[in-house]
Amino acid sequence: MKSKLFKSLALGLMVLSLWSCKKEETQTVSNITPAGTLTASSTNLNLVQSNGTQAALTLSFPLSTVTGYVVPVTSTLQFDLKGKNFSTPTEIVLTTGSYAPTVSQFNSMILALGGVVGTPAQVEVRLKSGAAVNDITYSNVVTLNATPYLASAWIYLPGAYQGWEPTTADSLVSLSSNGIYTGMIAFTADNLAFKITPAKKWDGAYGDAGSGNISTSGGDLISPDALVKQVTVDLNKKTIAFGTPNEWSIIGDATPGGWTTDTDMKVTNDGKANFYTIKTNLTVGALKFRFQHDWATNLGGALGTLTTGGDNIAITAAGTYTITLDVAAKKATLVKN
Template sequence: MKIRHYIGLMLLFIVAFQSCKKDETQARLASNDAVKPAVFNLDKTNLSLSKDNANDTVLHLNIIQPDFGFQAAVTNVLQFGLKGDNFKTVKEVVIPSGRSAMGFTGYELNSYLLALGVPTGKASEFDVRLKSSINTKIAAVFSASASLKASPYASTSYLYAIGAYEDWVEANAESLISPTSDGIYTGIINFPEGKLTFKLTPERNWSNSYGETEPGKIVYNGGQDIKAPRTGNLELQVNTNTNTISYKDHSWGVIGSATPKGWDADTDMKYDNANQVWKLTVNLTAGAIKFRKNHDWGTNFGGANGSLVAGGGDIAVASAGTYDIVVDLNANTYTLTKK
């Protein structure tokens, strides 16, 4: 009886101790008095951006780190928002861990601001602040905001997909294009069997890159290799504003009596992202060809004399030989060049 009584008291003491300890921890983490947001300053408040200063460091950021009341690794994210929008729409830029100072080139800053959908060639006003967090269980804290006025310029931005499909050779990486530098990039890549992994880089080197945290989600300077969902020609859309990536089938092939597979199947072409044309070198016989999308007759082109016509007649191939084929779907033209 005494032993049971003793064990009961011990259990009661342990529960009470754990409860008090838990309450103490929660109170400490929930106390706003212990949290001091980051303080930052920008060395300029008014900027004129142009291609002439694209490679220059045009803006410097200095940070006094936040204090959460205890030692913790802090992630700081610089947020750009439209003036007076209360950061409903933001462009976020992750500050490398431990950095208290950072510079931005004209090209980088121009891309961040264009991602907010502002016009080019005229001044727009922005609010800028720092978001600081230590983990997902504790609410982030925000600095006071600063004002910035800048005139972005029209530009085209690129991401490069360095990966197994081209044997991880930086110089051979396909490019994804954002025509207005709004943070949304598209490109078409052919992924062979067993070569589906890649990473995305702002330049054709490994200084900075995007990796994958889960399918469809990417992160800057982190994550694992990104993996395409299947083989073949895929159109990639990368949104660096929401850090997402998506895929859809997008292929064009040549079919017809002059092709190696006849009218039974397509011979796929390869997309040249830089020039936005489809290319193929192939052995043809005398006969006829057409071009079609995604191995289906729903979208197909015929034509004559170098001009494409949607659903048009067969294109004649006069004699057998090895041909370079180029299809430009923007200009609705094709070339057949016998080698």
Template structure:
């Protein structure tokens, strides 16, 4: 009986060993991948705005081999020539073996990477092939391409707004701006404390040409009669010189509170400083509290939950004024980091 059990046990172990060998034979063998070979349709490209829709260059490569049937992911890497891809910019292309850039796409890439326009730049390119975080990626040989990008900067256009509120002087009038220089101008004009609410638009800082009222409401005509807004306040004004039309809407920030001249019942308007991009006022304040609010309404208002940092909070706490006096007020809602800040400085 014991002898039979020994034979059975030996047979069982042998069977396991055989099964293990068969399983090993089915396992994939991972070896170092063979590098993809990169080819370019050209190594020198001069990009121009006129040919933006044309094909600039095509990168193509053969498939990398990792020793088993795997889904390989390819990435095109760009870097400054001879930087050894220390600051590579990566463009993932998935399982494709080709990528064509149009002139516009390649120029946008170089603009994003802050390459100077109208200057030839040597750029190293290679292909990264990878299958898993657990398997070392493999890379093609480096190709160098010389690319001259073009500038996408558009000189903005300006339309000036002389009027009674500033002495009818085109030379010193604030301006509306057309960022794309496409004939559509926008800007913020304050008629706060104005002596007269009439104005015109001039394309230059002189009276050689001006636009006033046209034949119908909201239309413009060359040398037309004076334009106007209904009340002494601040407005966002839009002008379209392509269609010779204009419009305005209230765009006003004011100070309210029992420390202000109007108390909690009426805003004291701030004036928009076009050059600085901030709202300002100089006013007498008494001991009490203030807040900032938009378009004479509580729907959008700012207070300060932490007076140590001069950063405003939407719907925040009242801002205390401890000493009566004349104050310079500055309200800034155009900070690059998105914060809204203010200052209240006693003169």
């Protein structure tokens, strides 16, 4: 009996030993080289708007190599203003060992990071590399010197509200060319779908990616309602937001809606929401300008010197008029077509 017990114990230990050896033999380890040295073709950059499509610089680095068990390694360039310690960096994920942003792209990046037009800025860049959050390494930091310039830029919103024609679509503007665009779009009932295009053509159109995000592979974007909306698009973060605009309208017995219904004016999307226009039929009578469909703020009196709560503006001849309102200057024009 004792002999059988010893034989059983011996057999068990042998099996355990073989299993342990097998487990050790099948273990593999990933060996990932740390982030390599980051180099820049130039560190003093001359940003000139006329050279916007040319490369501002080229950043180069060796891609990490993996031996043993192969895992995907992510290489990311991080940019931030000097002194911010990469607290809120702009990140560019790369699959090659170099990155050459254009002058326009780098100018926009500086402004998006908080740089000021016409003021010299120092931008720090480093390489972040690794296969997991707990296995990240960083390269050396390279400091880039550049002065951002002012350059307004536009994107376009072709959609059902205007017949899906990109060449005539309303625009959003970025006054500082920082990648953030805003403007007012008048959406109409049953015509809420639209897309975003970088130019007046369908190439590179952005659509809905869900939860306020946009992507070039997304479907139609949808306005939340059939009203004039303040639309803001951030192409840095690939997001879109809708808000209540600073809306001006005309009202009065000379207008299509009389004294009961406002006729909305269309903003010139210059980023300041100061200029509003409308082409409409007027009859003999009077009108005033009104803010947010409310009498709390209204403009009247002489067209060249509008005053808050001023007198009704007389229309002495019926016809089609082009009406322009300059809110900042408090003046308007009425031109009979």
